[in-house]
Amino acid sequence: MHAYRSHTCADLRKEHVGETVRLAGWVHRIRDHGGVLFIDLRDHYGVTQVLCDPDSPVFAQVEKLRSEWCVRIDGVVKARDESLVNAKLPTGEIEVYIRDMDVLGAAEELPLIVFGDQEYPEETRLRYRYLDLRRAEMQKNMTLRSDVVASIRKRMWAQDFREYQTPIITASSPEGARDFLVPSRLHPGKFYALPQAPQQFKQLIMVSGFDKYFQIAPCFRDEDPRADRSPTDFYQLDLEMSFVEQQDVFDTVAPVIAGVFEEFGGGRRVDAPGDWPQISYADSALWYGTDKPDLRNPIKMQDVSEHFRGSGFAIFAKLLEHEGNEIRAIPAPKGGSRKFCDRMNAFAQKEGLPGMGYIFWRLADLPPEAMENMDHPLRKIQREQSFAGESVFERGEIPANKYWEAAGPLAKNIGPERTEAIRQQLDLGVGDAAFFLGGKPASFERVAGKARDVIGAELELTDTDRFAFAWIVDFPMYEADEETGDIDFSHNPFSMPQGGMDALSGDPLKVLGYQYDLACNGYELVSGAIRNHRPEIMFKAFELAGYGEDEVRKRFGGMVNAFRFGAPPHGGCAAGIDRIVMLLADEQNIREVIMFPMNQRAEDLMMGAPSEPASDQLMELRLRVIPPEN
Template identity: 45%
Template sequence: MMQSRTHNCNQLRLSDAGQQVQLCGWMENVREVGANFAFVVLRDFYGTTQVVIETEDMMNIVKSVNKESTLCVVGTVRERDSKNSKLPTGDIEIVPSAITILGRCQHNELPFQVNRSREADELTRLKHRYLDLRNPEVKNNIILRCNVVAALRQAMTEQGFLEITTPILTASSPEGARDYLVPARNHPGKFYALPQAPQQFKQLLMTSGFDRYFQIAPCFRDEDARADRSPGEFYQLDMEMAFASQEDVFAVCEEVLPPIFAKFGKYDIASSAPFMRIPFMEAMETYGSDKPDLRIALTVQDATESLASCGFGPFEGNVVKAIVVNEFTQTRKFIDKLMSDVEIQSGNKGYWFRLDENGEVVGGIAKFVSPIKDAVVEALGLKAGDFVGLTAGKKLAAQKTAGVLRQKLGTSVPGLMNAEQYSFCWIVDFPMYELGEESGELEFCHNPFSMPTGGMDSLLAIENGTLDPLTLTADQYDLVCNGVELSSGAVRNHDPEIMIKAFELVRLGEADVKAKFPAMYNAFTYGAPPHAGIAPGVDRMVMLLAGEESIREIIPFPMNKNAQDIMMDAPGTVGQKQLDELHIALVPVEE
């Protein structure tokens, strides 16, 4: 017996006919077909069961409550005359002898029909999330999330990792996104910060002698929302390994993730180990992105040599990239929208031409291409019926715009994308340094605590001028699936001397490192093991497994795009007494 129930609403079958049962749930729907005759759909967490009203007493009870009220139904199971093969309980119904109202819905009109809540606008859904979650389709995403997290925990434990929780209240970190700050009542003028990630703590665990650590870690970053990123709070499968290399991290991820995607994913095809490895520079050249969607059967070609001098102004003195689509049959209206979408998303224009059935250049910038048709056809390997999408600009801008064009073509032209699969790859060999857009000086490209490839020897070669710092790579890697970056990771720079030298190249000295990262630097001076780690995003992983486009669909109580919880009215105001206790004075915001 479960609580006050003998069965749940997805449990009874024809073999239970004649039994006296007690069910509890929400009154999902009522269909009256006579004076004292009606069908009631009772829904609980597990499913639905039909209840047949055949007496005046039972009808009066049902008529006295609104939909979504909670009821307890005591009655007899019988075989249905009109069976519903689409429902597990479709062969039976309940004839009630007693109906008790457990929780009355006091609203005649619901903000949306529960089973169609996903058709409502997002504001209404988030405000009434407790109703939205009653929708089995929404609820199933949360169940999926629970099952995936449980499977990840089991798999990591089987791999010899210990689950260790790290602090939520910590020190503000000088790098990365904005911190969420928490005023310290007993320390006026000082603040804790919610962790952007457990990065320093997990590295400290390695120096403490723990060999393999993981946790389903909450992370807090004050940043804007995106389709694949929730503002404020998110969760990641955080892991770190002592005496480990990049290969060790790859081996664990390739052992843990494919079975979980195979078991819980919407698609039954997934990359098997080893995942494809693509150097960062190659990814940008070939796919126009450092998180390529390998399901799309298109690559980017360099067309600078053949087209930069064709007389078309935007190409002059710039890098030109091309994407060729064979047997292209889309309309001019389609092309115009495609180019408009590319410009909106990338901020840069796209260009095009095509070869007609006779192999003549038509459309777009055809008048600039026609005089050099033969050279272009040879350079790009074109044939009659091909479409050529083009981008231009400084190298990085041309690459990124081509990446957007590739993605738009792949998702909108039939036959270019094998969508129903999970395609994994590793992006490796990220640049250690770059020139800052504003400063024009050398800066860290990504994680400053990654081990530079070649260690101290490489840094000394930069210092003495025998190595170009922009060519130095780091032992850093990203895990990508279906065009979504699941995680960044790295072999850590565990040697204080190498760490100081790496920072000196960006004009920060030993004192700066000690001041900004005192615990980690000091710990490393006591003998740190080589260590490496990664942290795949749980939210993004479940989003992919569920086949959802928005990450908010797989979070129980998500914030909106402005990092507001409109159901709980957060962030909200607090009283003056609380402000005084925390030694906080509010300053009016200028209009």
């Protein structure tokens, strides 16, 4: 018999009854039933119930066992009494009577309990991650992650891609985040960088004539942590293709992503790739307040500035006297109660805005003077009120003595004609509401996007049993610093501008790039671009962002030189592995799907990183550490 086990803790079934077996694993739970000890023995694969009575030659040893001791047991498989079968376990029809045991690894008092669903502070979980990872939920998440990566690889190979590895130690490159720098011992005063992405190398692979490349690539960025982003390193499906246009990249990566979500999504509906809309960056910001919209929520925001221009609501009317300001509405179907409207107004205040104006619609009585006068303004409004393009008055949805009344402070200030025009634009009706934000879009879009999400969730408009995808396209190449007005790249600097060299001769802020993201359920899953492979266009693009030709050659000399020797048109993208698994596992924090994550302060509490280097290490690297100021 094998030294440690003949079967795993998930293998044994009724057909094994009578066999002598050997199992190894961890003591998951111990129960004492009148002198008979029942132990749930756990390994990576499952749980088997083993038991020991006073007749066993090792009963005294078994009595000493405690949770999470690692043991090997020999015993005889017996069938459980029919009334004691545990249908929740694959091994639930049998149990193993212990006849011999060996303690492989005793455990001290545990800082966190593996059995059950107890909540522990993140610091405890990360400091003792090896114990945290023993929990069933974490085992499930890490197995899912491994299976997802294997599935992605299989799907990429099926499309004639090959996997190539790119360097981990390289030169610094502006990818939109801070580099992790690595000092060079052989070249004092010079530094390598850990790659933020294999961007330049994968483009050079295309120049080298390999046509299709992919890699499950580690990337390193010194970023501030978020719930959906690791502060140090992450993994991505990185791919690049030659002789392609934007749609070719979409058609290649979409089946891979959709297939993974169908395979591991737990039966949740996955939008077919052919149904994934392509939404411009500008429209996404207008409609959803973000470039990673959650399309499970049907709410679309709209610009309603014209209805407030010159209106009796002075705050919005004055805002609109200044160029660049807008008034946007967030429709809220079924949100037409003052209580809900006040709650959303309080939400906006918590987010740092003065509040949100609102209007809600209700069925109200026409006043006597309107009943007596067919030309009364409210009678005219009553006749014009429609829903989905049809007159609700003519359909009999409004009784002769009623009309759909707009309520709330905003409605009183702008009057019934304007509120009716807003209602018709937003296609709302009785029991619905709309919320309003104004100013420069950059000042309120983030809050508007969050408000849209909250409204969709609270009013149960969001379809939570679905993965909804959308391509976000036509990203602006450049952005201006609000304080200095300086022009810089807004996204990937290596992207081809739409229109090529001609596009770079006008206003940089109007230049769009062949850049694209794939959003799913409010998260960015994929980001990519058609690359700028023409040196003359690249120099001009960088010049507009303040980088001279000499600096471009110095910082990206390898790629610029390569483009002089017959570079093919090429493009690609990268998909975040951690974020994909987070969505599939239905987790809210990315650390739940990373084996050994950092904490919120980018510290590894388990290994003690970052740590202070020894003085001889610093001397060898010719470095000196300047202590931080108090």
